[in-house]
Amino acid sequence: MPEMxxxxxxxxxxxxxxxxxxxxxxxxxxxxxxxxxxxxxxxxCAALAVGSGRVREKHGFECGSALA
Incomplete structure (x- = not known):
């Protein structure tokens, strides 16, 4: 899951x-x-929500930077 x-x-x-x-x-x-x-x-917003969800699936928490 590469950041960009x-x-x-x-x-x-x-x-x-x-x-x-x-x-x-x-x-x-x-x-x-x-x-x-x-x-x-x-x-x-849709893309960042999906990305944050992928972080949650992998690490157990959402990406605060994407949600901001």
Missing amino acids: YFAVRWPDGSSQQCYSPSSVVAEYLEPGTRYPVGEFVERG
């Missing part, structure tokens, strides 16, 4: 580096694709 970091460029032009405890985020977000903010938040 990914960059997000927001509509105001700012960038942010984000963390996922699992590479599952690549199944939810396609690099270079523009998403409406609401869709991005939905996809991102």
